[in-house]
Amino acid sequence: MNKRAVSIILLAIVFCLGVFALKGGRQLLAEVADVSSGAPSLISYQGYLADSGGTPLSNGNYAMSFAIYTASSGGTKVWEESQSSVAVGGGYFSVLLGSGSCTTGCPLGASTFSGTTRYLQTSVTTGSGTTTFPRQQLAAVPFALQATEAQTMAWSGLTSVPSGFADGTDDGATYQHVVTVAKSGGDFTSVASAMNSITDSSSTNRYLVRVMPGVYTETSLVTVKSYVHVQGAGPNATVITSSRSSSTPSNASATVDLLDNGRISNITVRNTGAGTYGIALYSAETSRDAVVDNVEAEAIGAGGTGHYAAYWNDAEATIRNSSLFAGGAVGFGTAVNAGFGSVNISGGFPQALIENSKLIGGSNNFAENCNDPTGTGFGMQLSNSSPQVRYTYICGGHRGIA
CATH class of the missing domain: 2.160.20.10 (Single-stranded right-handed beta-helix, Pectin lyase-like)
Structure with a gap:
């Protein structure tokens, strides 16, 4: 395979299969398959790498980086990590986001998904250089990380708390007779x-x-x-x-x-x-x-x-x-x-x-x-x-x- 002519196809699914057209005729399909609801906070992420003709990337280990932004372009980077040796076999790879070398917004967790929308940006480095794919919007499962905060949230951190629960005890409940x-x-x-x-x-x-x-x-x-x-x-x-x-x-x-x-x-x-x-x-x-x-x-x-x-x-x-x-x-x-x-x-x-x-x-x-x-x-x-x-x-x- 001529690595200088490599175009990357990244296959993934965020609850449903989505196809995104990229510049240069590349395509990206993303899968965020699961989220751990406890510590550590990890997102299972799988994809498929191939050249523009559909030939899978050669078997081996490749450096990849992943970042989460607040917008589909521009916006604020809220988290980023790199993984130096991602195994690729037959073009397929599988990683756990949150298990690599974190450089921004560390660690991956509830605060990463505190906003209403988040977008994942993926990059892969081959012999011909680094290819960065357009961002994909993350769906509901990764946002479940935000729910873990409810396990330790203080009453003072909650909104719309009924008056009878303000001190953490249901002392306001009354029953007639x-x-x-x-x-x-x-x-x-x-x-x-x-x-x-x-x-x-x-x-x-x-x-x-x-x-x-x-x-x-x-x-x-x-x-x-x-x-x-x-x-x-x-x-x-x-x-x-x-x-x-x-x-x-x-x-x-x-x-x-x-x-x-x-x-x-x-x-x-x-x-x-x-x-x-x-x-x-x-x-x-x-x-x-x-x-x-x-x-x-x-x-x-x-x-x-x-x-x-x-x-x-x-x-x-x-x-x-x-x-x-x-x-x-x-x-x-x-x-x-x-x-x-x-x-x-x-x-x-x-x-x-x-x-x-x-x-x-x-x-x-x-x-x-x-x-x-x-x-x-x-x-x-x-x-x-x-x-x-x-x-x-x-x-x-x-x-x-x-």
């Missing part, structure tokens, strides 16, 4: 306060109160209002506890009062009151639409004569998937530690629904072998009421059901 109780960062730090803030719940205006992990020690009664769902993060994660007690088995002795159409789930409710009566869950005059689900209820104060994990007063609230335990009341044959208590005072014959649960009264916390010598334990203590019980373990150190 969702109240969050948390040790910090929530709407309230007290479950009782959160419940007291809800004044308009109804069948068409329902609320969810999410109680995040932690132990919440309450002095005021936690009233689960109608059409409000109090949801913890799980019985082992969220605990509502109080030492409330009084001389009567009423909500004055209770940690939580469940109203009709209210719901409490995924939580532990504990009462450690040592007065006459201590109750974890209390409910009065409710239907089965009031629900206790996946709750561990404990009435475990040291002292007193009447402890109830759940005490229903003319109530039919549903209990399912829950564990109820009472212990700590003292007085052989006179004191009561009952997993569940139900009384009928105002008439009717309340029939609560209890499913897939454990009701235990005695001295051994949640132990299914609840036999103990205190003479105080009852799985259920009923007065003129008859709950419907399904798939439930009932155990009392004194009596299972009384």
Whole structure:
């Protein structure tokens, strides 16, 4: 081949095949096949070199240089490198742009493609001299290098950031009728306060109160209002506890009062009151639409004569998937530690629904072998009421059901 008469054809593709007419009848087809999205930043670039008659350039190694500009002619050079020994076989070559000797805009990376358009200029040196080809516009793939900056971009470097994300945290997001109780960062730090803030719940205006992990020690009664769902993060994660007690088995002795159409789930409710009566869950005059689900209820104060994990007063609230335990009341044959208590005072014959649960009264916390010598334990203590019980373990150190 007469190298002085060599005309170069550079074959490449930038997503699609494009043919460009050059001065002197030369042709250039360019391929930018891939871009590495991580470090190092490399662009795979392939081409075909031939003379004006289509005969491929002789096999061997050739010096080539590559540059990226902001315009098809003139403009600003934003990057350039040379590769001193590019292997050519059958006219074909393949290089990784970014792996050569960089002289301008080093290294090849996101800043190289920060503008809207970029053009690649290629040169090859043969025995007859250096041939520089017209620039080709780069398509989308190399611009993916710019996207790598998003991995480490600071919030201050972004535009159109919603106000709730200005500090890097989604602290501005709010949901209608969702109240969050948390040790910090929530709407309230007290479950009782959160419940007291809800004044308009109804069948068409329902609320969810999410109680995040932690132990919440309450002095005021936690009233689960109608059409409000109090949801913890799980019985082992969220605990509502109080030492409330009084001389009567009423909500004055209770940690939580469940109203009709209210719901409490995924939580532990504990009462450690040592007065006459201590109750974890209390409910009065409710239907089965009031629900206790996946709750561990404990009435475990040291002292007193009447402890109830759940005490229903003319109530039919549903209990399912829950564990109820009472212990700590003292007085052989006179004191009561009952997993569940139900009384009928105002008439009717309340029939609560209890499913897939454990009701235990005695001295051994949640132990299914609840036999103990205190003479105080009852799985259920009923007065003129008859709950419907399904798939439930009932155990009392004194009596299972009384």
